[in-house]
Amino acid sequence: MDHHAAVSESQGSRPSRLRAALRERTAGWFGRGEEPPAPCGAAPVTLSGRPAIDALGPREPRAAVPLEALALDAVTHRFGTVTAVDDVTVTVGAGEIVCLCGPSGCGKSTLLRIAAGLETLQLGEVRVGGRMVAGEAGAVPPERRGVGLVFQDYALFPHLSVLDNVRFGLSALPADEQRRRALDALRQVGMGDHADRFPHHLSGGQQQRVALARALAPNPAVLLLDEPFSGLDARLREQVRDETLHVLKRTGAATMLVTHDPEEAMFLADRIVLMRDGRVEQVGCPVDLYTRPATAYAAAFFGEVNALTGVVRGGTVDTPVGRLAVEGHACGCCVADGASVEVLIRPEALKLAPLTDGVPGALPTIARVAAARLLGRSSLVHLNLPDGRGGTVHLHARMPGQFLPAEGSHLSVELDRTQAFVFPASVTK
Numbered sequence: 001m002d003h004h005a006a007v008s009e010s011q012g013s014r015p016s017r018l019r020a021a022l023r024e025r026t027a028g029w030f031g032r033g034e035e036p037p038a039p040c041g042a043a044p045v046t047l048s049g050r051p052a053i054d055a056l057g058p059r060e061p062r063a064a065v066p067l068e069a070l071a072l073d074a075v076t077h078r079f080g081t082v083t084a085v086d087d088v089t090v091t092v093g094a095g096e097i098v099c100l101c102g103p104s105g106c107g108k109s110t111l112l113r114i115a116a117g118l119e120t121l122q123l124g125e126v127r128v129g130g131r132m133v134a135g136e137a138g139a140v141p142p143e144r145r146g147v148g149l150v151f152q153d154y155a156l157f158p159h160l161s162v163l164d165n166v167r168f169g170l171s172a173l174p175a176d177e178q179r180r181r182a183l184d185a186l187r188q189v190g191m192g193d194h195a196d197r198f199p200h201h202l203s204g205g206q207q208q209r210v211a212l213a214r215a216l217a218p219n220p221a222v223l224l225l226d227e228p229f230s231g232l233d234a235r236l237r238e239q240v241r242d243e244t245l246h247v248l249k250r251t252g253a254a255t256m257l258v259t260h261d262p263e264e265a266m267f268l269a270d271r272i273v274l275m276r277d278g279r280v281e282q283v284g285c286p287v288d289l290y291t292r293p294a295t296a297y298a299a300a301f302f303g304e305v306n307a308l309t310g311v312v313r314g315g316t317v318d319t320p321v322g323r324l325a326v327e328g329h330a331c332g333c334c335v336a337d338g339a340s341v342e343v344l345i346r347p348e349a350l351k352l353a354p355l356t357d358g359v360p361g362a363l364p365t366i367a368r369v370a371a372a373r374l375l376g377r378s379s380l381v382h383l384n385l386p387d388g389r390g391g392t393v394h395l396h397a398r399m400p401g402q403f404l405p406a407e408g409s410h411l412s413v414e415l416d417r418t419q420a421f422v423f424p425a426s427v428t429k
């Protein structure tokens with residue numbers, strides 16, 4: 001369970017703090033009949049194929065086309081002695097979905113909150129559509145940044161109907177325009193028929209869609225989503241994130257989404273920013289991060305690995321499943337003879353086959369099956385092999401479909417070297 005779920009709202013959990021911040025920031029222009037704030041000085045920014053940032057006014061004709069929808073530039077943020085974000089630069093292009101990904105405490109939510117303006121920027125710069133919204137010159141308040149927010153707990157107002165929740169942020173518009181745009185947004189997420197219901201009448205997935213509609217209704221240039229699916233059970237999560245992906249792509253909103261779930265990041269992202277201890281570990285498209293991890297941390301974060309150690313001899317390292325060239329592997333650095341290295345092998349890199357007599361060519365690597373389990377779309381096979389030092393090594397192999405060899409049987413193992421990574425031992429710790 002991630003730590004958000006474990007903290008109750010009464011203890012001042014982060015979602016409730018975020019919601020409080022949202023209410024505080026918008027208190028003057030929602031539900032009190034007060035005049036909304038005047039639009040900020042800078043002209044609305046438009047993006048290719050996107051309506052203008054017009055949360056506080058009628059839609060603008062499309063204008064200039066900056067490709068950079070959101071930029072966080074050299075951002076550093078400290079909480080007392082904790083450096084939550086350490087010199088991070090992230091950009092999100094128009095229409096792009098960027099996932100900030102990493103384990104709990106790596107700083108991803110702090111970065112998102114800085115982008116939203118819910119956390120005061122300490123060092124660096126934030127730009128939306130090329131316009132500085134936080135930096136040395138000061139900060140534009142959240143509601144004037146042209147960003148839409150979706151929180152982990154959706155932060156819907158329980159006493160308001162679905163329609164009125166989505167009208168949030170549209171209060172500067174005439175009432176009929178508010179209604180039209182709120183209904184538009186609800187239809188985009190498939191909730192047009194639920195406009196008159198209240199949040200407590202909705203399932204978690206439906207609430208999430210209303211929260212997304214509310215964020216989309218003002219046509220923001222940028223959407224910021226903080227663990228938007230983590231409150232949903234596994235089956236619903238898959239369905240809702242699939243729908244969300246299609247909505248985001250249809251609307252063309254530049255999106256920065258925080259998740260601790262690597263599979264979710266790979267499912268949603270055009271680009272992933274993998275964070276570690278407040279810093280960016282690697283940035284790339286999902287395929288890059290999975291197949292060309294820059295570090296052992298990145299390799300292990302995005303998929304199960306068999307971790308072995310070895311010693312470099314003549315630019316190669318011997319493993320129980322074959323010899324690997326060290327140069328040209330993910331770390332890209334020269335590793336001297338005698339250096340210790342860590343070898344990470346994905347389970348699907350081990351190709352298993354029954355032993356057959358009379359196979360020509362080199363002798364195959366032979367492994368003994370310790371156990372085999374069907375996991376649905378693939379089978380996990382536990383193998384024991386000689387480690388080359390008089391002992392045995394235990395490895396996991398993943399084979400597609402149903403592949404369930406008998407315990408104690410012997411199989412040949414072939415290594416797909418494109419899914420094996422070698423890193424100097426010193427940088428993997």
Ligand SMILES: Nc1ncnc2c1ncn2[C@@H]1O[C@H](COP(=O)(O)OP(=O)(O)OP(=O)(O)O)[C@@H](O)[C@H]1O
Pocket residue numbers: 003004079082083084102103104105106107108109110111260
């Ligand atoms: N308001 C705060 N006061 C003090 N420390 C904080 C505060 N918010 C975050 N931190 C600390 O900053 C670091 C980064 O926290 P952050 O919430 O950004 O991480 P995260 O990657 O989003 O983690 P999670 O997935 O658990 O939310 C952590 O060490 C956290 O304890």
